[in-house]
Amino acid sequence: MHVAVYLPLALPVLAAVSARWAAARLEPRTATWLLTGSALVLAAASGAALAILAATLLGQMPPLAIIGHWSAAVMRRHDPTSLALAAIACLLLTAALAAAFRAAARRVRAFTDAASVARCLPRGGQLAVLDDPAPDAYAMPGLPGKIVVTAGMLEALDDAERQVLLAHERAHLAGAHCLFTALAQLAAAANPLLRPLASAVGFSVERWADEHAARVTGDRRLVARTIAKAALVANGHEGTPSAALSMAAGSLRGTGPIPRRVAALLAAPPRQHPLLLAAMLTVLLLATGSALEAARDLHGLIQLAGGP
Amino acid sequence: MGDHAGRPARGHRPDGEAAAPEPRRRAGELSRLALEVLEQAGRPLTPGEVRDQLQAAGAGPLAYTTVVTILSRLHAQGIAERSRAGRAYAYTATAGPAQLVAHRMRRLLDAEDNRDGVLASFVGGLSVRDERALRELLGPDLPSGPQAGGPPGPGR
Numbered sequence: 001m002h003v004a005v006y007l008p009l010a011l012p013v014l015a016a017v018s019a020r021w022a023a024a025r026l027e028p029r030t031a032t033w034l035l036t037g038s039a040l041v042l043a044a045a046s047g048a049a050l051a052i053l054a055a056t057l058l059g060q061m062p063p064l065a066i067i068g069h070w071s072a073a074v075m076r077r078h079d080p081t082s083l084a085l086a087a088i089a090c091l092l093l094t095a096a097l098a099a100a101f102r103a104a105a106r107r108v109r110a111f112t113d114a115a116s117v118a119r120c121l122p123r124g125g126q127l128a129v130l131d132d133p134a135p136d137a138y139a140m141p142g143l144p145g146k147i148v149v150t151a152g153m154l155e156a157l158d159d160a161e162r163q164v165l166l167a168h169e170r171a172h173l174a175g176a177h178c179l180f181t182a183l184a185q186l187a188a189a190a191n192p193l194l195r196p197l198a199s200a201v202g203f204s205v206e207r208w209a210d211e212h213a214a215r216v217t218g219d220r221r222l223v224a225r226t227i228a229k230a231a232l233v234a235n236g237h238e239g240t241p242s243a244a245l246s247m248a249a250g251s252l253r254g255t256g257p258i259p260r261r262v263a264a265l266l267a268a269p270p271r272q273h274p275l276l277l278a279a280m281l282t283v284l285l286l287a288t289g290s291a292l293e294a295a296r297d298l299h300g301l302i303q304l305a306g307g308p
Numbered sequence: 309m310g311d312h313a314g315r316p317a318r319g320h321r322p323d324g325e326a327a328a329p330e331p332r333r334r335a336g337e338l339s340r341l342a343l344e345v346l347e348q349a350g351r352p353l354t355p356g357e358v359r360d361q362l363q364a365a366g367a368g369p370l371a372y373t374t375v376v377t378i379l380s381r382l383h384a385q386g387i388a389e390r391s392r393a394g395r396a397y398a399y400t401a402t403a404g405p406a407q408l409v410a411h412r413m414r415r416l417l418d419a420e421d422n423r424d425g426v427l428a429s430f431v432g433g434l435s436v437r438d439e440r441a442l443r444e445l446l447g448p449d450l451p452s453g454p455q456a457g458g459p460p461g462p463g464r
Contacts, residue, residue, distance in 0.1 A: 110426045117416045120340055120409050130413055131406035137430040138417075148413065153430075165430055172428040181428075205428070228442045231431035235439075252441060258434055259441035266445060 002080060005052055005294035008045035011287045012193040015042055019200035022280065024260065027270040028207035029175075034280055035204060036180045039197040043187035045287040050093040052294045057086030059302065070307030078301055096190045103189030107182055111141070118142050126173070127166070129154065135233045137165055145173035156233040157226065164213045164226040171212035177205040203257050210261055211270065224265035231258045339378045341367055343387065343401055343408050352391055352398030355379055385411060 015038055023031050056079055058064055065072035079086075118140050121128040127147050130136075135152040139145060147169040157165060172178070181202050188198035210227065214220045252259055264270070302308070345361045346353055353361075359375040379399045382388035387408055390397040403411070417427065434442075 107426075113416060114426045117412050119337065120412055130410040132410035132414070134414075136417075139428040141426065141428075150410070168430060169428070177428055178426060182426075209428075225446055227431060228446050231434045232439065232442065234431050235434040254437060255441045256433065256435055256438045258431060259438050259445060262442060262445050 004290040004297065005049050005081075007290040008042070008049040008287045008294075011283055012042045012046055012191055012197075014283060015039075016193050016196040018280075019196045020203075022276060023200035023204050023207075024264070025270075025273055025276060026204075027272050028204050028211050030272065030277065031204040032177075032180050032201060032208055034277065035197055035201045036184050038280060038284055039184045039187035039194050039201065041284045042197075042287055043191045043194055045291040046191050046193075047093065047096060048291040049294060050089045050096065052291075052298045053081055053086050053089035054093050055298055056081055056301070057083060057090060059305070065305075068302070068307050070302055070305040072305075074305035075301065078304060080297070080301065099192075100186060100190035103186055107186065114140055115142055118146055121146055121148070126170070135230065137169065137230070139169040139172040139177075141173065141176070141178040147173070153230065153234070157230065160217070160219075160222055161226040161229065164217055164223050165230065167213035167216040168209040168223075171209035172205065175205070175208060175212075177208065180205055203260070206257065206261055207264060207270075210265055214265060214269070220265045220269070224262045227258060227265070228262050338362070338367065338370075338374070339382060340408060341365065342375065342378050343382060343403075346382075346388060346399055346401035352393060352400045354393055354396045354398050356396070358399070382408075387411060 019035060019038075023035060026034065056075070059068070059070065059075040060072050060079065062072050065075065126144065127149065130148060130150045132150040133152040134150055135156050137147070137149040137153045139147055147166060149165065149169075153165070154162060181198070184194075184198040184201035188194040210223055213226075214223045217223060252263055341362055342358055345358050345365070349357075349361075355372060355375045358379065359370050359372060362370055362375070379388060379390070379397075383390050383397075383399065387401070387403045388399045389402050390399045392398075
């Protein structure tokens with residue numbers, strides 16, 4: 001148990017450090033699946049590890065020992081960890097469960113809020129144009145989902161650019177991208193170490209939709225330009241003189257997701273990276289395996305104490 | 309893309325299915341219908357008159373207080389104006405149903421959870437540094453003057 005139980009607690013750190021790096025390299029669809037899967041597996045494995053550590057303490061409590069028919073004294077004598085660690089694990093596990101429930105409730109409420117507003121949209125057709133001068137566009141999940149574009153955004157784009165926008169948002173709806181982001185954010189709520197993974201999933205679904213738009217329109221540069229233009233008008237930057245072109249050329253360090261999306265579209269289409277994929281899958285197997293191993297050890301301890 | 313079939317129609321007729329037993333749905337739809345009633349009246353209406361017209365349009369039986377609630381909410385949102393008319397208030401529309409939907413959308417988007425979690429925005433926020441990076445990446449392709457937008461689209 002000694003190593004196995006701590007490994008699932010350490011692996012999220014590794015995943016968090018490499019998430020953004022991996023999201024920038026993997027093909028977006030693969031990245032979305034892999035990063036979402038990683039977030040869920042690592043959240044579950046680290047939760048299980050905390051539960052196992054907590055069980056070594058709780059198992060020593062006489063009432064629980066009586067209910068479970070094992071010896072509290074044997075559990076105490078063979079305690080594989082320190083009391084302080086087990087107590088911390090108890091607290092962390094409670095906090096993680098509470099945070100996960102709260103996040104799930106908030107997400108459900110956000111979905112129902114969106115659904116109730118979506119009912120006010122005109123029926124029929126996937127596209128709803130809002131009579132709103134502020135440039136904006138988004139996909140609203142639902143059955144069926146809607147693409148909402150403001151009049152301001154339509155005005156700012158030309159015909160080809162509007163095709164890009166629609167292809168992008170259609171990819172979001174068709175790929176149920178909101179489910180990926182919702183699951184990843186749930187995992188990150190339970191284990192805050194996984195937050196970089198959740199934002200990497202958010203980035204990957206945007207890239208996924210961008211690449212779809214690039215395939216539909218057959219023009220990567222057009223998609224890149226549309227995103228940049230839409231971002232500039234949506235943020236009221238249009239017309240500002242490019243104040244400082246002094247920044248080191250080609251540097252994306254410290255920039256947000258939009259320049260990274262644009263840069264990815266200006267580069268060659270993404271390729272699969274089998275080695276990177278294999279490495280990440282290995283980490284997931286390791287997390288699952290060690291959580292299972294620790295659970296087996298705990299079961300062994302309970303059996304030693306005369307339990308089931 | 310020329311015809312925006314989805315554009316919210318002003319003269320949207322009340323739906324027969326408003327009688328469906330779904331309170332949330334009715335709340336959203338009713339305020340839209342109420343706003344249409346106010347718009348078409350062209351004069352200030354009391355809650356009683358609005359209720360009568362809603363029922364005449366097939367909105368089903370409505371409590372007076374429900375209508376008062378809807379109207380005062382529209383007033384609080386700045387979508388309807390009100391003035392004293394005897395013991396009650398009389399309401400006039402200041403924005404059409406299309407603006408009501410836009411207003412509601414904007415409020416939904418303002419709730420912090422929604423923007424990131426539920427609605428997939430085409431483009432998010434942009435820092436000054438991001439803008440610089442974009443201009444560097446795309447250079448002359450990007451609009452740089454105030455005439456940033458393309459030609460006004462066919463949908464306008």
